[in-house]
Amino acid sequence: MASKWWRWQQKSAPYLFISPFFVLFGIFLFYPFLYSFYLSMVQWNGGKTKTFVGMDNFKRVIQDDVFWLTIENGLIIMIIYVPLMLLLATLVAVLLNSNWVKGKGFFRMSLFTPNIMAVVAVAFVFSIMLNGDNGLINVILKQLGLIDVSILWLDSPVWARVSVAAMVFYRWMGYNMILILAGLQSIPKDIYESAYVDGATPFQVLIRITLPLLKKILVFCVILSTLGSFGLFTEPFVLTKGGPLNSTTTPVLLIYQESFTNLNFGYASAIAIMFFFLMMIFTFIQMRVTRDND
């Protein structure tokens, strides 16, 4: 009897130990996720009554120019910063992983710091520096004689996207660098040694050994940054409020506006669901394209 109890305990213990995650996941992620499926099929302004409307919300999303614009915004912002950021992050990581650089700890820390600072504070400083008429950036550019007329960093559609991308770049470069650095350190040293013995140049080593072995982690970074740029919220919310002309409204910002400004919770949920499937397709394609052939 005792041994039966013991065996039962032994078998159930792992479930008990992993249960906090699943309980929290269920309550805070899975249940809301299912509920938003339900919400996407009703019309609800936050009051007592929810009217079932079937697929109407989805029909509206598909015809909604603003929704497609937000996807476009996400794409544009991603194209502006992701390649540049990953290129730089890789370069810096390789440098910081090499033997001859001094003060590695200091550099790693200072590059990572932007990521742990409060976003709102960073965004506030950015918005002051990027101010159209007397912001620091414009003043410096004018002093250097690079421009005559102030650039409206936050008030013209093109530059607003660049500004948002710049801030994302600033915040996430260090983070990606750390990820890549971890990848670099997992590459066994003896591969490099044998390469050098065979007479490979450092450049050849980088192209032929380091990058191919980093592929997995780079793909991971690309997927993370892609999802990140469509899911941007704080940066555009604080810097530009999604404007001008919705040019920096990301899908998540649109969901926020529809739900909490316009109180269209049903419609907002439909956008969220559409967005979810689009992101799933995106990720799937990226994984297919970059899949290991071996």
Next chain:
Amino acid sequence: MKQKWKSSLFLLMAVIMLLSACSSGGNNDTSGESKDEKIKLVVWIWDAAKMGLDANMEAFKAENPNIEIEYQLMSQTDLYQKYLIAANTGDKIPDIIAVESSNLAQMVNIDSLYDLTDKVAPYKDKIVPFKWEDATKDGKVYAMPWDSGPVVMYYRKDIFESAGLPSDPEAVADRIKTFEDYKEVGNIIKKKTGNFMFQDSKTRSNNRFFETMMWQRGLWYFDKEGNVSLDDPKVIETAEFYASMVKDGIVNDAEGFSESWLNAFADGKVATIVGAAWYDGLLENMIDPDSAGKWGVVQMPKWSVDDQYASANDGGSNLTINANSKHPEQAWKFIEFMLGKEESQLTMLKDAGSLPSLMTTYEDAVFSEPVEYFGGQPVRKIYTQALEQIAPQSYTVDFPVANQLMKNAFAEVFLNNSSVADTLKKTADELRSRTSRK
């Protein structure tokens, strides 16, 4: 397999027990509270609005020693979002919620405010009529009006003088009768002093200026039947006029209450504010505290001299009670003391610069008193005159959506040089589809 089921069942039970233990604990707490003699009311409010209540707090405590008030401060947007969640989960807290008139209809529409119809009945005729519209749904009233925002024109006497214009209130009122005059004066000031007539952002305006012009003419995003009227010829005409002022270069491109907006006022670069009476307190305490004696107040310009109404409403707040509150009677006591009592309202006017909607206070001597900040001009008389001249209308439920779309419409006009008429027509259609209106 069976054992797996058993163990997961066990887990589920454990979780349920844990959860129910938590919730029953919560219940005990609240039931213990009601036995207490002393009652605590939680008020959700933002900083600027709390100032007025603070001024009357001593008197309220003296009269109601058993009611304790706890303020929870948050920004307006946060407040509405949090209340939306509280309302949907049936929270008993907060008891009292402050709501701006611009968002009141939207909040009333979520059906979770306490029905105040009987309680406000004695005040129905004592409060400026337009305040009730956004508070009412299906004949029931859900809010007690607080302050009003009759729009007037604040102007810098020194800037007017250096442009060779009259600076005495009567003479200014005579010089600027219509918005046409206003624009003309703006151009004179720009030419002679290089200063701006007013400030508003091209791409992220809060549209207050334009909305004020509409309201004064009895126009709005929606007409009286609730249909979208943004492409009404009169609205288009008003927007075209507004755009022409921006294109004349008499408007400084700065977002309301931003760094550069505040700096321009502090540097004395802006000649006027066409804004609500609540700028009274803001000018003195926040926007331009160093310029005492330099600002004057007159009625806002009219669209045309023959128009029936001369003013508009901008903003203003209300107090409401959570329908789930456990102490609605006490909450009403607090609201009535603060907003229904003449003395309290007059204290708020003097100490916090919030203009009562309670008309029975207007006869008080304080309204004809000279105000030091405005060089001894008895400005409060001008506010009450403006109040009587407000075109009777309300913000309506879909105001927040309309306001957002209009911001983009003006951005399009100024960034892409689109025609005002075309942009407004396009925006009107979008507003129709977003709000399912005609």
